Amino acid sequence: MTFNPLEQRGIPLDRQIRNWSELNIEPIDPDRADPYTRCRIITMNGIETEAIFFSHNFARVCPQLEAKQQLAEIRYVEAQQQRVVNWLLPGQSSVLETVLGYEQVATDLTSWVARMEPDPYLRQAYEFGVLEDFDHLYRYANLYEMLEHRKAEKIVDNLTEVMPGRPTFMQHRDPVDNVRDPYDRNRVDPISRLHALTIMSAEQQTMNFYMNVGPMYMEPIARQLYQEIGLIEEAHVTHYESLFDPGETWWERLVLHEYNECYLYHSFMETESDRKVKAVWELHLNMELEHLRLACDMMRKHDGREPESILPRSLPSPVTFEPNKEFLRNLLATQVDLTTLGTGYVRDAHERFQRMQERVHDAQKAPSEVVIDRHREMFGREYRLQTDGEHPVESLREARVKS
Template identity: 75%
Template sequence: MTFNPLEQRGIALDKQLRNWRELNVSPIDPDHADPYTRCRVITMNGIEVEALLFSHQLARHCPDMDAKRKLAEIRYLEQQQQKAVNWLLPGVSSALETTIAYEQVAVDLTAWVARMEPDPYLKQAYEFGVLEDFDHLYRYSNLYEMVQHRKAEKIVDGLTEVIPGRPTKYHHRHPHDNVREPYDRTSADPISKLHALTIMSAEQQTMNFYMNVGPEYMEPIARQLYQEIGLIEEEHVTHYESLVDPGETWWERLVNHEYNECYLYYSFMETESDRRIKAIWELHLNMELEHLHGACDLLRQHDGREPEEVLAPQLPQPVTFEPNKGYLRQLLDTQIDLTTLGTGYVREAHERFERMQEQIHGGEAPPSERVIDMHREQFGTDYRLSTEGEHPVQSLREQQLEGSRRL
């Protein structure tokens, strides 16, 4: 069954305002909720935050008072959506537990997008980034057992493996090598635009989250690990945001944002296992349909274009959270030693990369390495969650990375 948001009407804007009782959502149960329900919550929070930040930036560059008022009206309603979504996360979960869930989102959402992406260059961008998020999940999981004496398998529930990816210490690159070539807005597949916006939004939310929660820890190694990975998230946001064509007008980008929100709420409504949360996705979809129509009106007024010139005639297949273990292991076997040079990828360390490594590490082991060493000292081994037994190729890759000048 096809679904075209442009042909659907939702809840009228003047009927969307919710009172405190309606916004007072009950959080998910951290012990019994589907881990992918939590992933969908985290994803939609990132999508809503990006929509809000974009709307504020547009308003600051828009001289038209009527347009600013329309943006403010929709933005306030989306602020309510963001509060309802983010407040679904349970307060009893620690920041580190939420962090592990953030990295599970980064791994399985990015892996799914990479699998579905039709453009080879964009696909490579997602495959490159997901191996780094995969390693972040491993580093934080080791920290979690050290600090809270619990295992990450309780959070990821075996849906996502916890084994080393591309070592985090090699993620530090010169900023020039984090900028990619953008897609061409005139010829790119509509799903490619949605993919880029989705992953950029998710990584931006992760970056912001680490920026704020990192210094709240007392343990020095925790503070240092958040600081290191927080800097890498800056690189990831640069990596993904540069994929978006800067030639898109403000109004074109606005309708892309609203269309993407419709797409993801529809996707999660279709795939959600929790009936109560499914109802929230459905409600927000019906709100977003009218936000989209409002954005389309602004596109017609300011760009003189119809939304059909910009948007896909129907939503693509739903975004699905699902295990990607085999796909990730294939990437580990074939791409773990990649780094970037300019807008491309290489396997050998180059001068600019090595200079950055020397400057950032200063000849010392970074927090991402020390956390594993400390875990081994405390428990005798590092923490890993493998659902398919030992992975000999991965072990070989680790040895290659540690014993040579290759990445």
């Protein structure tokens, strides 16, 4: 049976505010939870955080007092939702364990979106970005073993491989080359809007997390690695946010945010394995249905258009966390040497890219390379988690040498 959020009624807004005991929910068990439950939590934290940021930014430019008051009411509830979602993460998990979860989200969520994206240009944007987050997972996994003497399979549970992607030090590009062409709001498939908002929100939350937790470490190599990868995450937010058509109105974007929250809560409710967490997804979905209804009313009143003109007729297939090993290995074998030039992609290191590399590195080794060197010094090897076979890029290099 198809589910159309526009035809559903949720919990009335005046019944959505929760008291302290309702907000104080039990977190997941870090030793027993499904790694993809953690990924769903991290994803929805990013989605709710983006919704709050968007609403604040909208309120700062919105001239209608009544609309600003409505935004404030909805925003307070979404702030409560964000706390509930983020507080599902257990306090006994270290920051680095949470970071590994963040990079597992970036790897498997972006891979899934890339596989499902109907637009070739947008698909390429996700394929390009995911190889960089894949490498971040590898760098943090080595740091994790160095600092906490534990292996990343404790977190990713063999669902996601840990091995080099596009080297992090090669990800520092001139900022102008991080800007992509936007989709056309009048022609884009509605699912592409949802994909772009989902990935941008997740990357933005990762950027925010790293820029805040990085300086809390005492170990210089940890501080440096967070600093470097945090800068790449900023570039990723630029990369993904530039995909949005700047002609979209604030009302249009408000409806899109609320619809996307319905889509993701419904998706995760359908796929969640943890009964208690599933109950949170179901409750929040019923809240978001009302937020969507109110946003649609505001769009009709202030924008003079029907929300159905920009939205799918029913929810698309559920967003699914699942292994993407074969997909990623294929990307590694075919796209690891790409960089950007203007709004496109090239294989050759052009002058602007080389100039940025020289300015950023200044003949020094990047922290992302130093962490691997230090790991080899400590353990006589680097940390990897490969489920089978050779690294696809290394296999390709060996084949080239033999030929």
